[in-house]
Amino acid sequence: MAEHAHAGHVAPEITARQTIEDATRRVVSTGAKFATLDIALGVLGAIGLIALVLNLIIEGTGNREAWGYTAIVAGYLMSSVLSAPILAVLLRLTRSDWRRPLSRIAEIQAAAGIVVYILYLPLFFAIPEAEGRFTVWVEWPWGAPGFFSAVVLGLLVFGGYALLYISAIPDFAIVRDRSHDNLPRFERYSRLARGWYGNLRQWSVHRAGLGVLGGAYLILYIWTVSLFFWDFGLSLVPSWRSSVFPGFAAMSSLQTGLALIIVTMYALQRWGGLQDYLTWDYFWSISKLLLTTSLLWFYLWFSEFMIYWYGRKPDEINVLELVMFDVYGLPMLLTFLLNFALPLFILMWNRVRKTIGGPTLVACLVLVGTFIDRLRIFGAAWGVENPFAHEMEADNIPDFLVPSVLDILIVIGSLAAAAFCVRMALRIVPLPSIWEVSGGIGLRVRRQYLNHPVTVIAKPE
Amino acid sequence: MFRNPYVAYGVLASPGILLVVGIATFLILQRTLLAPTAQAAPDQPIDFPHTVHAGMLELDCTFCHRAASEEPHAGLPALEQCMFCHTAVQPEDNEQIGLLLEAWNNYEGVEWERVHQLPDHVQFVHEAHINAGFECSTCHGDVEEMEKIKQVRDLRMDDCVECHLDNEAPIDCTTCHY
């Protein structure tokens, strides 16, 4: 595969050596540049944890409304940090060349998986049993829905860490090899690198492992998101049985994951010293995906809306009132604007997509939009009084779920904790992925094609 | 004229020509497919002169078409009703009346040709229109001047609908179709 270098833009020639320097600098350097930020995030995260425990003590697990915002932020983090590695998996599967500096950014988000799991624990106890209410578990005798969600979510979080770790092994080895002057670091990275020497067999095992793990992660992710949104969102609202909803949730999560990657890319190229790696053409490529997911977001949303709106059955109208028009009407409208309308109208212009600011702006909008969307979905679900009724009555539509102080602290704390985890991971894992980027450099030559100089990128089978 | 020699071919398929042909086809189809319902006036088994009955004698329409003011269907008079008068009125030289008498004497009916053929799915209620004060001639024309009855009015659906709109009559579908 060869890419026609765009006129007026000359991709900066990066050598493999330079990549190693850049990627290991953050890991090797002892002075933390953003120590205040890290400390602040850590403190906020700790406050969030305390708030969570306080909530558990004060409210117990009986009162579902008290856990609404925990569900919201858990769903939100699941949609963002756990879905980001999907991009790395997908692009590796399709062997896209432009993944190279991006895949580590995608994978490193999974470092925050533990936050999702901690948030999930109280929900595990607060969720009513499947039996007797409308759910996908169809009178399943035990363990549903909490136990199974716990298992798949655990697997997913673990898978995220495994993906990050396995993909980083060769890079750990590089750090190890460059740490002969610093013994503790050498030992630490020796353990992490697991005797990696980079022989052919190791590489082929590594490749196969990443492939299998990536595929498994993808499937597991779709499954977990579907399950979580089924059990913790959809099925708590009586008579809300929208079969497209899990698909919608998965798609919306992918969109959020992409947005998170774009924002991280922006931060890294602005303040993280990666401006030579994350040039506009990476934003350009990824923003096309973001645009596609925004369109699909609308399509799946509309598929649901259309059927309910046209079907006109009273119980469906009640659901529409709750989650779209009346109680959560404003969040719905905002979500619609932030996740679909604005991204479409901003990103439909190729000239905007070719900038760095445009995609970043849209990514921010999407991140906010998805949070509001999770507020809509889980707020509506956890505010419902009686999920065991099979139909919702018009006079029984719950009110807007108003957050308590603890709720706000939990939300802020969890977000900060997630960011903190990623910041910590950045100190350990080299970024960008040295083996991928330098591998890409090896496959690239400058050539003359007709009258143009082009960069030819070979695509190994 | 054309610098490009191939353009001459291309012109044949140019959108303009397609458009013209398309519009022409459409107009022709519209004219042929949507011809008025009016038929040529059919010959009746007996030449019944409305000019005499309705014109000279000034008989009221409902004198013969008795059901028109009471029933949906105006109805044709039975032969018996013709014989009200024609037992007495029997001019010798009129062979048409001879046909009538022949049918009457042989206990046969007269198979009149229907002139105003509305499709089966239209229910035209005569009584409603007569009772609303409309003249028969509104739709049937001046029958007293017709030697042979023919359809004078279009009587397609838009004709009905326009008249209903003009007179603020209902145009709900079930007014006529049931």
Added chain:
Amino acid sequence: MACQAENNIPINEESAFRENRAIEWIRIERYWTDSEDFAESSPQYLPMTCQHCGNAPCEPVCPVYATYHTPDGLNAQIYNRCIGTRYCGNNCPWNVRYFNYHDPKFEDTFTNHLNPDVTVRSRGIMEKCSMCVQRIRRGVREARYDGRELQDGDIMPACAQTCPTNAIIFGDLNNPDSQVSQMVASDRNYELFGELGTAPGLTYLAKVDVDAEEHSEEEEHAAVPQSPVIWMTVNG
């Protein structure tokens, strides 16, 4: 039978029933009470005809407005407009829309007995209970000629007229004094598939069982129907 005669419904042959294609604008559905012992189970009858929904599922799906809502509140079927997509039949929970799979066949002796006020439906179109709209039109006209308001009993569909036990009652729901309005106000009144929100113009009265203790609950399938429906605009 009254319905068949009034509305020119072709005679259903045995094959029509075998193929599930019989056309019966009103049919009596028979259900058996759930009982192990056959001797103890008893049939329950449910007359089923077009419910003339106020918010009918069949109406919006018709591409050509062949079925639509009249200002009287009837759910009307316009035969000459119908093109036979049969979507309305699919979308009707009560399965009371009938399709003419064949041209109607009448015995020769019957052809002169057809009701001239009702169109004979040909092959390829849907038909259903029209609530004897020809009778409604006539009743409205006659009341207008007499210069009076419509009253109970002015209009009666063929089924209501024939029913010996007055199990079917027709009248103006807009008039609070009519018999139907009073019966609809009763506790026994219920709509069949009311949860679909189609606002049927036809409601049922639950049966009051004499063996009160066993069957004091309302039983859906044990119903004496009454069909009020029509809020009628008299100027029509």
Added chain:
Amino acid sequence: MQERVIMSDQEINNELLRSVFEHPLRFWVGAGVLGIFAAMWLISLSWLIYWGVGVTGLNRPVYWGFLITNFVFWVGISHAGTMISSILRLTQAEWRRPVVRAAEVMTVFSLGTAALFPLIHTGRPWRAVYWVFPYDFMRDVFPNVRSPLIWDPSAIFTYLTGSALFVYTALIPDLAVIRDRSTGLRRTIYGALALGWTGNTRQWKLQGIAGVLISALILPVFVSVHSIVSWDFAVSIVPIWHATVFAPYFVVGAVHSGVSAVLTLMAGMRWFFKWEKFIRPEHFDAVGRLLIVIATVWLYFFFLDFVFAIAAEETRELAVMERRVFEWPYWFLLVEIIILGYLIPVGMWLKRSVRRNIKLMFWSSLLVNVAMWSERYWLIVPGIERKYELKFSWSFYNPQLVELGLVVGSFGIVVFLLLMFSKLFPPIVLWEEKEGQRFAANVKIGQAVVPAIVKEE
């Protein structure tokens, strides 16, 4: 691994125009066999229209049967054309080149065939003038835009026009080649169709813009068509049909069956016209990989639809589900759909050697379409057989011979039309192939020689 053969433009023209200029025995035999199928279709059609819908197995309440199933199926097949040409053109996938035109033409023909079926299904197709044309002649009664059945013809005709334009735009340069190679009347006709193409820079530029523009514009139509077809079912209140997943589920299913049909077609073309140089294993490999993804997404939606039908635990849905899962023939269809539509083909495609084996690819793609036809039937018919609790009017559906004739005949019709098309126009785009040759290069990187392709931006 690419098995590209370097060819000159002249050679490409000669090879690819063989279908137009040569009439081997194979062609006549093929046309004859397919003609028999087409005749069967015509006879069934005449039979149905003469005797009316009564000759089908439909009844009350099973008002929709084989014909609508077939309609959905062919609309599904028609989704391949856009999927392949427009999406792959926009994403500049190199392996699209030999399949674009075949896929697009298949779109046009299968969509046209599909559009006939609802009309046939009414039994009186001439009355469809009220339905399909949004023009009222004199009565002030316009079609009911609230009905999904009005969205249907609008979407289908938009899509049909769009794809026909798409085919035609790409055809113009090739028509000019045929024009230049023929004489007499043929030259005049092709000349007229080629719209004065000389191949100067401006014309190529316009042609390129038109291609990209139509690709982009047709995508929303592409998605909307099958969504709307699905809404024919989903917006109704028939228990199993009324599912929010229907639109994406149908679209993905359509792409699944359509792309499989393209695979079948590719194998057929390669064999029938002996175009081994153009349609190569690497193309099958690429389509196979794409299909794995599509099939998996399809299975996901299938699963969602299935689970939600049970999860409702409503008597209505369960009644239909019981019939769908346990009763003949639906339990058999369910098993068949899963096995033939997913397990066998995807299991095969996972192996690279299978993806490059043309015979295996041919048969596996046929399996998919067998399964997808059954899937539509399985989705549509049981729902109306067991509609609502009034068991008194529950029914069954026994398809009759005439319906089968129409269904089987429709396959004959589509393939027959495709064959006729290949007689008149080259079924592989000449200029795409030539462009592909231009952009291909073997690049020496380090010590290895790697085949590379220059991409346009």
